[in-house]
Amino acid sequence: MKHSKIAIIGAGRVGTTTAYALMLKNIVAEILLVDIDPNRCQGEIYDLADTLSFSTASNIHAATLKEAGRADIIVVTAGIAQQPKQSRTALIEVNQKIVTNILSDLKPINPHAIILMVTNPVDLMTLCAQEHAGLPHAQVFGSGTFLDSKRLQLAIANHVGVAEESVHAYVLGEHGDTQFPAWSCAQISGIPLLKFPGINEKDLAKIGVQTKNKAADIILCKGSTFFGIAICVAAMCESILFHQKKVFTLSVFNQEFGVCLSLPVVLGGRGIEKILPIPLSDSEQKQFTASAQALRHAKKGIGE
Structure with a gap:
């Protein structure tokens, strides 16, 4: 396997479950997990590391946003979670600020990196990321529908x-x-x-x-x-x-x-x-x- 590196921004349920899915697929050499709460992040890594004996291809560890900016694929899941009966558009203002700050702290971003947006409302957060990442639109897109x-x-x-x-x-x-x-x-x-x-x-x-x-x-x-x-x-x-x-x-x-x-x-x-x-x-x-x-x-x- 080529030494590929995927960074996941946000160690919440979506981010950590994504890391788990990647590890079970055995498709990536290195997974970087980034979160605003370092203790939470490290705890998730300890837990995920227990699966490594069943996933020999992947290594997972904590990273900074600067380190994440050099990854091959950057998956952004960080943001405020949607609440019951809350529309996705109600999340816009707070999550836009979070995404903007993340993109700023990722820089300098690997010019060949792919940024995959998952944070909701994903269409608006994808547009926000495209406006701030400094990468071609083909390299910045969202999970969408x-x-x-x-x-x-x-x-x-x-x-x-x-x-x-x-x-x-x-x-x-x-x-x-x-x-x-x-x-x-x-x-x-x-x-x-x-x-x-x-x-x-x-x-x-x-x-x-x-x-x-x-x-x-x-x-x-x-x-x-x-x-x-x-x-x-x-x-x-x-x-x-x-x-x-x-x-x-x-x-x-x-x-x-x-x-x-x-x-x-x-x-x-x-x-x-x-x-x-x-x-x-x-x-x-x-x-x-x-x-x-x-x-x-x-x-x-x-x-x-």
Whole structure:
């Protein structure tokens, strides 16, 4: 294995679970964990280090933000957690300050580094990171609706009784209130979704609502989500480190609207290698525009 280095900023539940997922995958030589609370950080490292006998490829240790700035991949999870029934946009002001300070303290940043934003509201935090990192947009992007898309694919697969990898369906736009499933281009092994036996428009509407509400349902029950997003981040890191060029729905900069929101992209060793055009129906295009405008409004609400 090439001596790859991933820094995780934030030793909370998402950050530490991401570290754990990376260690179990055996895909990275060195993991740096950074947190504002050094005792908490060291305790998490001691705990995670107990898995090393099952994960021979990875080494994990505490680091400063300056040290993290030299990593190959920098995963930012630090921020104030979303509370039950709290919209993601309500988090904007405080988490923007946190992200801005982190980006400042990371410098000088490795010019080849990939910055992967997970802090919510992820679309606005991704835009903030792009504005402060001094790196090309292709190297700074967010987890976006990747997990939402995986939830959608799994729900469809369970409904019709096929393997999840046979389902191709995406949730686009904001990771939040205005996200939407692109039903018009959803397929199961090349068969348009509504032509596949055992599923109809009523089923799609139900699945769409369940997918959109799943994060809120989890937060209401246990306070936060972290397992699903951690494995998604690990998959993204794997696609980068091994130049896999996999297609994920990630939060990327949209020139037309001047915001970051989720579209299907090709993710490889250089970061975002291609943003894929996706044919939307007229109603879906209106939903996409509404999602982008909602993000623009939220951005203006805190000053540009």
